[in-house]
Every structure is written in C-alpha cells, then in structure tokens.
Amino acid sequence: MLRKLSSLSSLFPLEGAVVLVVDDVVENTRQLKFLLSAVGCQVIEATSAQAARAALRHTIPDVILLDIMMPDTDGMTLCEELRRDTRLADVQVIFISALTDATDKVRAFAIGGSDFVTKPFEPTEVLARVSHLFRMRRMHLALLAEREELLRLNRQLQRARQETVEVFELLAEQLQGKVLSDKYRLEERIGTGGSAIVYRATHLPLQRSVAVKVLRPAGISRSTQLMKRFSREATSSARIRHPNVVAVLDADVTADGLPYLVMELLSGQALCDVLEPGVPLSTARTLEILIPICSAISHAHSVGIVHRDIKPANIFLHREGNREVVKLLDFGIAQFFDTSEESAPRFRSREELVGTLCYMSPEQMDGSLCDGKSDVYGLGVTLYELLTGQLPFPCGRDATLAALRKQMAGPIRVPSLLCPTLSPVIDRMMIALLSVHPAQRPTATELLSQLLALAHPLPDSALSEGKGIGPSWRSPGSGVSEERTEGHP
Numbered sequence: 433m434l435r436k437l438s439s440l441s442s443l444f445p446l447e448g449a450v451v452l453v454v455d456d457v458v459e460n461t462r463q464l465k466f467l468l469s470a471v472g473c474q475v476i477e478a479t480s481a482q483a484a485r486a487a488l489r490h491t492i493p494d495v496i497l498l499d500i501m502m503p504d505t506d507g508m509t510l511c512e513e514l515r516r517d518t519r520l521a522d523v524q525v526i527f528i529s530a531l532t533d534a535t536d537k538v539r540a541f542a543i544g545g546s547d548f549v550t551k552p553f554e555p556t557e558v559l560a561r562v563s564h565l566f567r568m569r570r571m572h573l574a575l576l577a578e579r580e581e582l583l584r585l586n587r588q589l590q591r592a593r594q595e596t597v598e599v600f601e602l603l604a605e606q607l608q609g610k611v612l613s614d615k616y617r618l619e620e621r622i623g624t625g626g627s628a629i630v631y632r633a634t635h636l637p638l639q640r641s642v643a644v645k646v647l648r649p650a651g652i653s654r655s656t657q658l659m660k661r662f663s664r665e666a667t668s669s670a671r672i673r674h675p676n677v678v679a680v681l682d683a684d685v686t687a688d689g690l691p692y693l694v695m696e697l698l699s700g701q702a703l704c705d706v707l708e709p710g711v712p713l714s715t716a717r718t719l720e721i722l723i724p725i726c727s728a729i730s731h732a733h734s735v736g737i738v739h740r741d742i743k744p745a746n747i748f749l750h751r752e753g754n755r756e757v758v759k760l761l762d763f764g765i766a767q768f769f770d771t772s773e774e775s776a777p778r779f780r781s782r783e784e785l786v787g788t789l790c791y792m793s794p795e796q797m798d799g800s801l802c803d804g805k806s807d808v809y810g811l812g813v814t815l816y817e818l819l820t821g822q823l824p825f826p827c828g829r830d831a832t833l834a835a836l837r838k839q840m841a842g843p844i845r846v847p848s849l850l851c852p853t854l855s856p857v858i859d860r861m862m863i864a865l866l867s868v869h870p871a872q873r874p875t876a877t878e879l880l881s882q883l884l885a886l887a888h889p890l891p892d893s894a895l896s897e898g899k900g901i902g903p904s905w906r907s908p909g910s911g912v913s914e915e916r917t918e919g920h921p
Contacts, residue, residue: 440556446471446559446563449473449566451468452484452493453478453496456502460528461478461479467555473562480505481502482504484498492523496514497562498525499527499529511525511527511540511543512544524547526545527540527545529549530550607629612690615682618631618633628647629645635694642681642694644694671735672731674728676724676757678759680693700750702745702747707817710821710822711821715819720756721747721818722815724758726880729808738802738804740802742807747761790813791810792806793810793870794809797837806870808874819851824844824845825839826839846862
C-alpha cells in the first residue's frame with residue numbers, strides 16, 4: 433500500500449508541502465496523515481479548533497484540511513477567524529466534510545474556502561486537490577517575492593538616479609570655464625538632460641561661438657548605451673549635409689574620458705515649447721515648419737539614415753537675423769542602412785525599444801522590420817498634432833504600449849472632425865500617413881511633394897503670417913534655406 437501511494441508522488445508533487453489536518457475524529461486525521469506523508473508532505477494533526485490555533489501560532493502551513501462539524505468551534509467559524517489573520521491570508525483551506533448540501537458548499541466558498549471534499553473521501557482526489565492548491569500557493573509566494581525584489585530594485589534605481597543627478601550637477605559646475613582638447617572653452621550652461629550637459633562655448637582658434645554637448649562620463653550607469661548614441665550622432669552628422677539638420681562640427685573624447693559633441697549654436701526654441709494643448713496652428717504655419725523637416729528627413733533617408741524619433745521636441749525653430757530656419761535635432765538613436773539594396777532598406781528594432789511612444793510607428797513598437805516609413809509615421813503624428821492641437825491617439829503618462837497599439841489598429845479621427853476648416857485632402861493624407869501598414873504610407877520624398885502642393889496656392893504673406901519671418905524652405909533647388917548658423921541648443 434505504501435509503495436503504491438509513494439508512486440503517486442510523481443502525479444501529485446507535494447514534496448516539502450506543509451499540511452495542517454483539523455478533524456475531531458482521530459481516525460480521519462491518521463488516514464490523511466498516512467496518505468499525505470507517503471507523497472512527501474509534512475503533516476500536522478489537530479483534533480479541535482483550539483489545537484489548530486495552537487499549531488498555527490508556531491507554523492504557517494501551505495494547505496489546511498478542515499472538517500466542518502467539530503464540537504468546540506465548527507470549521508466554518510474557524511475559517512472566518514483564520515481569514516482575519518493577515519499571517520494566514522494566503523493559506524489555502526480545503527473543507528473536508530460529510531455535509532453534501534449545496535448551501536453548505538456555497539457558504540464554505542463565500543467565507544474563504546479554496547475547495548471542498550466530501551466524506552468519505554477518495555485518496556487520489558484529496559492528493560489532486562491538495563497538490564493543485566500547494567502549487568497555487570507556491571506560485572503566489574514566488575510572485576510576492578518577485579514583486580518585493582522589483583520594489584527593492586526600483587528603490588535602488590531611484591537612489592541611483594538621484595545620485596546621478598547630484599553628480600551631474602556637480603560636474604556641470606566644475607566644467608564651466610574648462611577648456612576641452614585645448615580648443616573649446618565651456619562658458620554658460622544652456623541645457624541639462626539625463627545623459628548630457630549642453631554649454632555655450634567658444635572655439636578658441638577661430639573665436640567662434642558653438643554649442644558643446646558633454647556626455648555623462650564613463651563609470652556612471654548606462655555609459656555603454658550612451659557611447660553608442662554618441663557614436664551614432666557623430667557618424668550621422670558626417671553623412672548628413674542639410675541646412676535643416678543641426679550640424680555637428682566635431683566629436684572627441686578628452687584625455688580624462690569626457691565624450692563631447694560640438695554643434696552649431698542655435699537661437700530660438702523647440703517646437704514643443706511653442707505648442708499649446710488643444711490649440712492648433714494654421715495650415716500655413718504648419719507647412720512652414722514641416723516642409724523643411726520633411727526635406728531633411730528625405731535627405732537623411734537618401735544617405736542611409738532613419739531618425740527614429742521624429743517629434744516636436746526634436747524640431748527647433750532657429751532664428752537667424754529676421755529669418756527662421758527650422759532644424760531637425762538629435763540623431764542619437766538613428767539607424768543606418770545600406771541604400772544599395774534593391775528593395776526598401778530595412779532593419780529590425782527588437783534589440784531595444786527606442787523612440788518616443790506617442791510618435792512611434794506600429795512596426796517600431798512591435799520590433800518588426802522598419803524603414804524610412806517609420807519616420808513618415810512620426811511626421812504624420814506631428815502633422816496631426818500641429819493641425820488639431822491633439823495627438824491622434826490618447827497618450828498620457830499612464831499610456832501603455834499594449835493599449836496604444838490597440839488604438840492604433842483602429843480607424844483614426846480625421847483632422848476635419850476636430851477642425852472643420854481643414855481640407856479633405858489633409859484627411860486623406862493623414863489616413864495614409866497613420867496607416868498601420870508601412871506600404872500604404874508615402875515615402876518622405878512623396879510626402880514632401882504633397883506638402884509643397886498644399887503650400888503652393890498659399891501666398892507668402894500667409895506662410896509668414898504674424899511672424900515677420902520669411903518661409904525659409906522656398907530657396908531655389910532644395911525647398912529649404914541654404915544659409916546656416918553656428919552652434920546648437
């Protein structure tokens with residue numbers, strides 16, 4: 433008999449399970465102890481509610497087998513009592529009773545019972561139910577332990593971030609006035625981000641004002657990832673020569689290990705700082721901003737670069753005298769591809785989810801094959817936001833990837849529903865730009881032609897309405913201004 437029971441341990445893995453058996457009939461507790469011990473359980477016997485309470489003061493079992501009809505305190509009352517004890521809140525309770533009325537079973541589950549076995553019991557049924565609840569409890573405890581570990585790591589991460597901010601602030605103060613590589617004197621700090629400090633600086637040999645972005649020093653967390661971004665931004669600048677892309681003039685690492693980029697110094701503000709929630713820009717002003725950006729993106733694609741983070745925060749409205757030159761910023765997460773391929777160049781983005789969620793294409797979110805159409809999607813979201821004052825899909829702080837991805841799969845609200853004065857041409861354009869299927873979107877070059885066609889009927893006065901700034905993209909041959917300034921924001 434014992435050999436037969438022990439063979440059941442492979443079917444009902446209970447090795448190490450702690451089971452409390454509570455029954456006022458001694459023969460029942462002995463039978464259950466014999467059965468459960470044979471498959472590796474540690475069994476504690478109690479013949480009354482009082483004895484069960486005493487046992488629970490010293491041991492927290494995985495499962496309690498609890499009789500209902502007992503002389504001192506019935507099992508239902510004891511279960512209710514146990515459920516009020518926070519130490520025992522996750523202990524699984526199986527009622528084992530001769531009661532067969534459905535009302536009794538319903539009450540047993542209502543007060544916190546996990547299962548119900550009717551006497552006389554079948555041994556394999558008891559083993560199956562105890563084994564199942566034992567696994568459930570161990571999984572629950574593992575999840576709790578994982579949650580505690582995640583909370584601990586999160587607290588550790590928050591402390592590390594705070595320490596990084598403090599170190600970065602100290603570094604910023606110490607660097608001011610420093611000369612990098614005997615060429616660039618760092619002067620006024622003009623920006624600080626999570627990974628870099630930007631200074632107004634002077635190129636000493638040329639006495640020229642520039643912007644210098646100093647990256648977080650090696651040794652602080654994520655330095656490898658930041659160096660990759662540093663390399664991407666520097667390499668992309670060598671490929672892209674376009675008046676609407678911020679120019680990177682130099683890149684180097686100091687003798688003491690500080691990587692830095694030298695950029696043209698811009699004057700003005702980022703597009704995101706101009707926009708007001710719910711307040712659209714005019715069609716003319718929108719085109720004045722996005723035509724040069726689209727031209728820049730088309731050029732980047734032609735030299736094998738996908739930006740991957742098109743959004744208002746990466747569009748800068750640079751003032752050059754009495755003119756505006758719109759600049760595309762931050763090629764730090766750009767992706768390079770081989771333009772010699774016969775089909776559209778593509779890359780997989782599953783190695784890391786990069787970009788800004790609200791402006792990210794569906795294929796970029798999914799880690800699927802991507803190409804320049806991903807940038808076109810970001811352009812579409814930006815165009816929608818400028819024309820309507822809203823994003824095409826709700827994207828607040830609590831937005832999740834899954835929820836946003838589900839909304840993107842459905843039909844969009846065409847812009848004219850939000851701004852009735854907008855043309856049906858723009859509605860059709862937006863449906864194509866925000867298609868979940870990249871093949872249904874235009875290329876950046878095709879989009880540029882469409883935007884220029886929209887702008888063609890508009891007089892120059894409309895394209896510079898209220899700004900005192902001429903449309904810089906109307907220069908011959910390129911659709912953008914040929915002039916350039918020094919530095920970077």
